[in-house]
Amino acid sequence: MRQRTEERVTGWLFVAPYLALFTAFLAIPTLYGFYISLHDWHVLGRTRPFIGFGNYSALLRDDLFHRALLNTAIFALLTVLPGNALSLLLALGLNARVRGETLFKTLYYMPVVLSVAVTAIIWRWLYSAEFGIMNHYLSLFGGPRLAWLNSPELAMPSLALMSVWWGAGGNMLIYLAGLRGIPEQYYEAARIDGAGGWNRFRYVTAPMLRPTLLFCLIMSVIGSSQVFGQSYILTGGGPHYSTLTVVLYMYQTGFSLYRLGYACAVAYMLFAVILGVTAVQYRIIAGRSEEASA
Amino acid sequence: MRPHRIALHLALGMAAILFAAPVAWMVVMSIQPEADIFRPVPQWWPRHPTMENYSALLQRAEEAPVLRWLGNSALVAAAGVTSYLTIASMAAYAFARLRFPGRNLLFGIVLATLVVPGQVTIIPLFLILQKLHWFNTYYALIVPGLSGVFGVFLLRQFFLTLPRELEEAAVIDGCSHASIYRRIILPLGRPAMATLAIFSFLGSWNDFMLPLIAVNDNDMRTLPVGLMIFLGRYSMQYGLVMAAAVVATIPVLVMFLLFQRHIVRGVALSGLKG
Numbered sequence: 190m191r192q193r194t195e196e197r198v199t200g201w202l203f204v205a206p207y208l209a210l211f212t213a214f215l216a217i218p219t220l221y222g223f224y225i226s227l228h229d230w231h232v233l234g235r236t237r238p239f240i241g242f243g244n245y246s247a248l249l250r251d252d253l254f255h256r257a258l259l260n261t262a263i264f265a266l267l268t269v270l271p272g273n274a275l276s277l278l279l280a281l282g283l284n285a286r287v288r289g290e291t292l293f294k295t296l297y298y299m300p301v302v303l304s305v306a307v308t309a310i311i312w313r314w315l316y317s318a319e320f321g322i323m324n325h326y327l328s329l330f331g332g333p334r335l336a337w338l339n340s341p342e343l344a345m346p347s348l349a350l351m352s353v354w355w356g357a358g359g360n361m362l363i364y365l366a367g368l369r370g371i372p373e374q375y376y377e378a379a380r381i382d383g384a385g386g387w388n389r390f391r392y393v394t395a396p397m398l399r400p401t402l403l404f405c406l407i408m409s410v411i412g413s414s415q416v417f418g419q420s421y422i423l424t425g426g427g428p429h430y431s432t433l434t435v436v437l438y439m440y441q442t443g444f445s446l447y448r449l450g451y452a453c454a455v456a457y458m459l460f461a462v463i464l465g466v467t468a469v470q471y472r473i474i475a476g477r478s479e480e481a482s483a
Numbered sequence: 484m485r486p487h488r489i490a491l492h493l494a495l496g497m498a499a500i501l502f503a504a505p506v507a508w509m510v511v512m513s514i515q516p517e518a519d520i521f522r523p524v525p526q527w528w529p530r531h532p533t534m535e536n537y538s539a540l541l542q543r544a545e546e547a548p549v550l551r552w553l554g555n556s557a558l559v560a561a562a563g564v565t566s567y568l569t570i571a572s573m574a575a576y577a578f579a580r581l582r583f584p585g586r587n588l589l590f591g592i593v594l595a596t597l598v599v600p601g602q603v604t605i606i607p608l609f610l611i612l613q614k615l616h617w618f619n620t621y622y623a624l625i626v627p628g629l630s631g632v633f634g635v636f637l638l639r640q641f642f643l644t645l646p647r648e649l650e651e652a653a654v655i656d657g658c659s660h661a662s663i664y665r666r667i668i669l670p671l672g673r674p675a676m677a678t679l680a681i682f683s684f685l686g687s688w689n690d691f692m693l694p695l696i697a698v699n700d701n702d703m704r705t706l707p708v709g710l711m712i713f714l715g716r717y718s719m720q721y722g723l724v725m726a727a728a729v730v731a732t733i734p735v736l737v738m739f740l741l742f743q744r745h746i747v748r749g750v751a752l753s754g755l756k757g
Contacts, residue, residue, distance in 0.1 A: 196660055197583040210570065215599070225606065296503045302689075306691065306731070311505045311506070311509045314512070322508065357502075452606050453607070457603065
């Protein structure tokens with residue numbers, strides 16, 4: 190009996206520090222943010238009138254917010270599929286018992302450990318129209334001189350390319366772990382049945398890798414929908430709002446225009462969109478695998 | 484080797500060069516004099532290697548105290564990692580092994596917050612830090628990052644895989660749960676703790692959003708935000724900017740190379756099976 194009491198007390202004592210932090214810096218801010226979003230809350234305002242979902246209905250009519258949503262979707266489109274395809278290709282290559290695997294892995298993963306500021310500093314110079322090596326090597330192959338970050342059409346794709354380089358190594362490791370988790374016997378059985386390389390990939394690797402694929406795709410979509418540092422540092426949302434993302438819009442609304450209620454509403458709209466997109470993705474991919482197994 | 488094996492190695496090698504080139508370019512530019520940086524043809528092998536950008540960096544300490552930022556980042560990361568590991572491992576042990584009322588409900592709530600994007604909390608967090616009078620202090624930079632859902636989840640998953648026999652024997656010997664945590668769980672949990680250490684270090688060192696809103700005093704910045712200021716102010720002195728970027732990168736690269744295998748294991752561990 191004394192032991193049970195000791196266990197209970199220890200249990201509560203051991204979660205207490207975490208719980209305090211969790212409450213103060215995650216639970217309360219999450220609820221508080223929603224509360225703020227229901228008010229006309231300006232930093233300098235004398236009153237903060239409750240306006241219900243007023244901020245949300247204003248957002249639905251806000252052209253800049255629509256632009257930010259569209260830009261963020263474009264960024265997600267330009268990074269998620271190409272990025273995951275690259276990560277998967279690298280992982281498949283490394284899984285084929287190559288020499289120097291550790292060295293390759295180290296180099297592919299290295300950009301992941303850089304901060305967004307360092308990444309931005311490097312790429313701003315690579316993209317420099319006059320002195321950048323991107324234009325230099327393009328011109329060697331007879332390509333045109335591109336304006337990269339200064340062009341409304343190319344600025345977002347440029348940020349996407351940089352982000353794929355920055356993040357591909359992370360998913361590469363996850364795919365590699367997934368590939369290594371496929372039992373060797375499955376491949377042997379397929380080989381005995383006379384399956385070639387492509388068929389082994391199609392009928393063994395692809396279905397076995399589906400949970401990993403689902404995880405990586407969902408996490409990539411969630412991550413890319415929160416893109417902020419890249420455009421905040423490199424373009425400030427420009428040129429002509431072409432790289433204004435949702436989180437950047439939230440940041441500018443809150444910390445440059447001091448409209449905290451409106452900014453919180455932006456954050457919660459993003460939260461809702463992420464939840465919705467994740468649910469749809471989960472349905473599509475999980476649904477398909479049920480179909481396949483049926 | 485057969486031809487397609489050679490082709491595979493070539494392709495992987497090419498990819499490795501493309502991944503490494505921008506980082507190498509940063510280092511190369513940081514040791515070139517300004518005049519060589521603006522040459523039309525890239526100089527991959529510096530003709531006049533020099534440390535002048537680094538010494539110029541130190542002379543800019545008034546407007547851009549890079550060493551101070553480095554110290555701030557180191558302090559924030561050291562405090563963050565130490566407490567992250569302590570607090571998360573205690574909570575994870577309690578969630579994994581101890582029976583106490585409300586445990587499952589509590590863990591459910593904690594898990595549910597994994598879906599909350601960090602940005603949702605940024606503005607309320609800013610207001611809370613103001614109310615606590617923590618704005619522009621180390622408290623604001625450090626305390627919100629002292630623990631995290633991810634770490635609790637990761638460690639709990641790992642602790643669940645540990646064999647129970649040792650703990651049961653210890654209970655029979657009259658050991659308290661606090662000393663089981665200290666004498667059994669912590670030593671056995673070292674691989675997972677190492678993984679969490681490297682991930683929380685990288686997260687803390689590279690965090691951009693919290694230091695951006697928690698401080699605005701130049702002396703209180705951490706490196707990532709400081710570098711951004713640097714980029715704005717010296718946008719055309721690229722050797723200088725690159726030197727600052729190298730200074731910010733060396734600690735993460737060293738930690739990365741030292742803890743690399745824990746990263747690889749952590750990816751497998753973070754429960755892609757679940």
